[in-house]
Amino acid sequence: AQTVTQSQPEMSVQEAETVTLSCTYDTSENNYYLFWYKQPPSRQMILVIRQEAYKQQNATENRFSVNFQKAAKSFSLKISDSQLGDTAMYFCAFMSPAGGTSYGKLTFGQGTILTVHP
Amino acid sequence: NAGVTQTPKFQVLKTGQSMTLQCAQDMNHEYMSWYRQDPGMGLRLIHYSVGAGITDQGEVPNGYNVSRSTTEDFPLRLLSAAPSQTSVYFCASKGRGPYEQYFGPGTRLTVT
Numbered sequence: 001a002q003t004v005t006q007s008q009p010e011m012s013v014q015e016a017e018t019v020t021l022s023c024t025y026d027t028s029e030n031n032y033y034l035f036w037y038k039q040p041p042s043r044q045m046i047l048v049i050r051q052e053a054y055k056q057q058n059a060t061e062n063r064f065s066v067n068f069q070k071a072a073k074s075f076s077l078k079i080s081d082s083q084l085g086d087t088a089m090y091f092c093a094f095m096s097p098a099g100g101t102s103y104g105k106l107t108f109g110q111g112t113i114l115t116v117h118p
Numbered sequence: 119n120a121g122v123t124q125t126p127k128f129q130v131l132k133t134g135q136s137m138t139l140q141c142a143q144d145m146n147h148e149y150m151s152w153y154r155q156d157p158g159m160g161l162r163l164i165h166y167s168v169g170a171g172i173t174d175q176g177e178v179p180n181g182y183n184v185s186r187s188t189t190e191d192f193p194l195r196l197l198s199a200a201p202s203q204t205s206v207y208f209c210a211s212k213g214r215g216p217y218e219q220y221f222g223p224g225t226r227l228t229v230t
Contacts, residue, residue, distance in 0.1 A: 009158070033216050045208065045221035052216075091160055097216065104149045104168070104212050105176065106219065108160035 002027045002094045006109035013082045014117050020067075021077045021112050023092030031097050034068070035106070036077045039089040048090070051075065082116045089113050119144050124209050124222035131199040131229045139194040139225050141209030147220075149212035150192040154178065154205040155224075161208060167192055199229045 004025045013019035025034070036048040051059045051068050059066050063083075067076045079086055092109040125140045143150065151166035153176075163176030167186040181203055183195040192211075196203060209222040 004160075006160075035217075043206065043224045045210075047217065047219070050217050095216065105151065105163050105166060106153075106161070106210075108153075108162070110158055110160045 002029075002032075002096075002107045004092055004094050004107050004109040006092055006112050008112045009110070010113045010115070012115045012117060013079075015082055015084060017082055018078060018080045019082055019114065021079075021090055021092075021114065023075045023077070023109055025073050025075065025092070025094050025107075025109075027073070027094065029096060033095045033097065034066075034075045035093040035095070036064070036066070036075075037091045037093060037108075038086075039091065039111075040085075040087070045091075049077065079114075084116050084118060087114060087116045121145070122209055122211050122220050122222035124207075124225050126225060127223065129225060129227050131196070131227065133199060133201060133229060135199050136195070136197050137199065139196075139207055139209075139227070141192045141194065141222060142190050143192075143209075143211040143220070144190065145211060145213065145220065146189060147211040147213050147218075148189065150186070151176070151210050151212070152182070152184065152192070152194045153208045153210065155208060156205050164194065164207075196227075199227075201229045203227065204229045 032053045034051045038046045049061045063080045089111045093106045096103045122143045148169045152164040153161040155161045165184040167173045207225045
């Protein structure tokens with residue numbers, strides 16, 4: 001079974017600065033998908049960024065980027081130029097590819113509450 | 119498209135009561151699932167379905183039943199509510215692509 005660990009329960013950052021959220025995972029699979037989800041106070045789950053394990057290039061979506069270290073099983077999220085609207089809970093999640101034992105099922109980390117201060 | 123809808127948004131139950139959390143999607147997705155969210159534990163999979171008539175257990179299935187009679191609907195039943203089932207419940211549906219996971223708005227359930 002896969003496990004996902006987020007070791008930072010809470011983080012804070014000043015507006016316009018950069019912050020990095022950590023995530024480690026454990027799996028015996030070679031190919032898989034990794035995600036970062038954002039959950040604002042509205043409770044809605046919003047996909048922020050995704051990474052396929054077979055791709056060496058780190059994913060980037062505007063101000064959000066990841067540092068994917070497959071050998072270390074690490075998947076951190078960097079938020080640049082932080083904005084007040086980035087204040088939310090952030091979850092790291094794992095999913096097996098099609099045909100894998102956990103395809104379609106997301107395994108989540110514990111979450112990190114990020115607060116952006118003005 | 120309405121996406122994934124859940125009702126109710128909030129619910130308070132007494133221990134031992136039963137209820138059904140409703141979930142519906144209008145995207146013709148085969149894969150649907152239920153998660154519960156608890157502080158410090160992230161979201162955990164309760165049950166899932168890969169198509170009408172097919173359901174299976176996730177990580178924390180005890181105390182919950184599901185059925186899938188149609189592609190659109192995937193209700194979650196609590197037969198005898200317990201305080202340990204106080205949580206926020208999310209329904210999700212997944213399209214064909216690996217990134218197409220859509221979540222409902224959640225139901226906050228309190229069992230007293």
